[in-house]
Amino acid sequence: MWKNLMCGKKLDSSVTDDDTVNITITNVFGYSNKGDSAIVLSMLDALNKELGDVEIAIESWHPELDQDIYKNCRVFDRLWKGRRCEKFGNFSPYPENLLESVTKLPYLINSIQSNNGPLSESIFLSSKEEELISQLQESDVIVSVGGGFLLGSIESLVHLYSLKIATLSNTPVVIYAQSIGPFDNKLVRELAASVLQNVDYITVRDNISKENLESMGVTSPKIEVTADAAFLFEPEYTSNIKDINNDINNSGFSVGITVRNWRYPNSKNPNKKRKNYRQQLSKFVDYINSEYADHIYFFNHTEQDSAEAERIIDMSSCESDITNLRSDIPPRNLKHLIGKMDLFVGTRMHSTIFSMEMGVPTISIAYLPKSIDLMQRVNLDKYVIPIEKTNKNDLQIMLDNIIRNEQEYLQTMTKKIQRLRKLARKNVEIVNKHAQS
Secondary structure, three states: OHHHHHHOOOOOOOOOOOOOEEEEEEEEOOOOOHHHHHHHHHHHHHHHHHHOOEEEEEEEOOHHHHHHHOOOOEEEEOOOOEEEEOOOOEEEEEEOOHHHHHHHHHHHHHHHHHOOOOOOOOOOOOHHHHHHHHHHHHOOEEEEOOEEEEOOOOOHHHHHHHHHHHHOOOOOEEEEEEEEOOOOOHHHHHHHHHHHOOOOEEEEOOHHHHHHHHHHOOOOOEEEEOOOHHHHOOOOOOHHHHHHHHHHHOOOOEEEEEOOOOOOOOOOOHHHHHHHHHHHHHHHHHHHHHHOOOEEEEOOOOHHHHHHHHHHHHHOOOHHHEEEOOOOOOHHHHHHHHOOOOEEEEOOHHHHHHHHHOOOOEEEEEOOHHHHHHHHHOOOHHHEEEHHHOOHHHHHHHHHHHHHOHHHHHHHHHHHHHHHHHHHHHHHHHHHHHHOO
16 A cells, blocks of 8 residues: 555646646644744745745644644645654654554664665555645645754654655655754764655755755755745734734834743753853843833744743843733734834844844844854854853944944845845745756
């Protein structure tokens, strides 16, 4: 059953017309994170605009939520269903049941030697999994969603499994503007290299990802550095943010901030790093308030971000001049509101993309190399600081420099952002090319 399903010719699709392009987007994490959602929404906008008549399906980690959000798409549950593990602070690859680990993990590990050999007929599939695999086979192109989830941890196995299945579908597979690596775990590194070697095209959103792939020996598909999908993300004002919008309009000089409760995975003392981040940011908030801002707004990508913002606010001394915005603001609305700031300090990378896209001077606190690379690409790398080195004095110097040299900053930023928008459009052009092949 499995061999016929995965290794034969494409099935005739009764869902789409001859002129309709059938696309499946895999590895979608879900709407609950505003940055991840902005990527998916940007991709949907760009694919519909570039390709015209399209039918899009999504493999999602949260299908019930995403089906309601991405209403015009067919949403499937993911092929490997890992349960939540607080030890990792995210979803782990540990399966819901023993059967899943017995059937899926050995196949993935065996793929290092077997390359694109047939799948074992002993693998048990649910009817929903068979339906998704049929969708992959019937697609004109499979697109692995933009973002950063192949980052070297064991959690990557869940995503690699979906990608491995995609490469067996006789359908072109495109990696779309991702951050990839580094892979400290030897097994995960070898698995990633084996799987990625068999996709058709890879676009990455930062230079370091291309270097990581080349160091892993991924040579077969072309690897191109483009830009994050969210550079094409459109903001939107709707009535549900009327009160917040009006409040900002009447707030005078406003500064926006995003934070996150980072795990510091490579630190021997993550609690110390986390404490320093909170202390230094709270001191910086006090400095912003005393010297420049009439009001400070915390923008939240997740509920966890909102809780972290509350911790920092509690440590500061200017609570009456701070608003911790609710975490359920839709991403298009969020970008609109961020665009009304006079200055922005972002730990969440996509919040800094939103702010720079909207012409707001921005300081970046980088929890991963992707944020450093982004600021380098816009020639503003002196305005980024690694999260483990968060320091009030350094942030203060950056802020003072922006205030003194705002026009120069904005001229540099605007020119480079235009270039990144063009590179973001390149992603969808590549997908279109493979869909027509």
